[in-house]
Amino acid sequence: MPITNSEFPITNSQLLITNQLINYTLHLADNTLILAQQNSEWCGHGPILEQDIAITNISLDLLGQARNFYQYAAELINQSTSQPINLLTSQPATEDTLAYLRDNREFRNCLLVEQENGDWAKTILRQFVFSNYQYLLYEKMQDSKDEALRAIAEKALKEVIYHLKWSSEWVIRLGDGTEESNQRINKAVIELWPYVDELFINAAYESALISNNISVDVASLKNLWMQKTKEIFAEATLGIPENIFAHKGGKQGMHTERLGYILAEMQFLQRAYPNSVW
């Protein structure tokens, strides 16, 4: 097992900012990678061919975003620390080492994206919750003082608009569809709602970068997110649950059991056959 250096040492304020920026960038990367990986499980299993293609296209967009964030994180890590991320092999960090050689506790994705795919309704709802959030996030990130994050956000926003439209339309179609589709998406709402709030609670690395205008204050996105959700749910004849206990911790590396299974499948090849390439 590679020994990885996940806690970047803090020695002065510039380094502190860089370390938080690394954590923040990894968080953004992990969110998109894990959701891409999960959605891609629908490949060949979508309800109809066109929608199979749609969800896998969305996966591909998210994977592309993840690659950009990982490449940037790798650049920051290699510049900032005398310790290569992988102490055992002394490899410099790359997008691949960050995706394939970090362990469960080093992933900073929110719990929402690691929730099981479930049925089509649950996958759709998870995508809607996340795309609605990501749309607002990237829109604001276009004003970040960090040039790299700004560029990735500007590029990705155009893709997320398509994801948000597609998932919104499906939420309406299922909610306001047949008795069974309505039942299924209602069940998905109940199952996923405990993982919504975490999106809007700033982790330490998010809070630390707000005053420099590098990160987006996610707490400030919640009202707009709720407004859009209410609008779509009203059309879908769905209710919004209230006073739901919120699970959190994913952004700090405390994950549900499910992430272990996702990583096991995703990382197996690189772990079993180190440095193998396509």
Add this chain to the structure above:
Amino acid sequence: MTDEIIINEKTVWEILETVTDPEIPVLSIIDLGIVRKIEIYNAVQKPPSGGVGVFITPTYTGCPAMDVIRMNIRMALLENGFTNIDIKTILSPAWTTDWMTEEGKQKLKAYGIASPNSKQQVCTPGLFQEEEAVQCPHCNSYHTQMISRFGSTACKALYKCNDCKEPFDYFKCH
């Protein structure tokens, strides 16, 4: 070989005209508008001292064709005697279908793919919108209908023609 190669930008643009999109082989990467800039270092070279920098931007972030395109740019330049080649990816400003050349749009249509409407209509989060009129590349009818916003590749949507009944790809606005 003692010949000096004079590198100039025009030569490089001409070479890149021969590099095509692996998924839509009728389009060159110039037609697509993904080559943003060319830089020349040490214009008179005896290889490998001089060099060329090619700045490209992806159509979609996750477009798998980009890796192949990068490799094909390198191959084309190598074949033409360039050895010092630097291919850089830039994300901002983000690629838009507006950067596709008119020639590119004509080639797309001849290939059976509807080219992006110049007036972009569905790039906002509004729901259930459709492009006002996407023209069927087979029979030129505007009596067409979107089947799926996501098509065979990230850059295309799936349409069908209500007149000639043929399905077709639409290079969607972005």
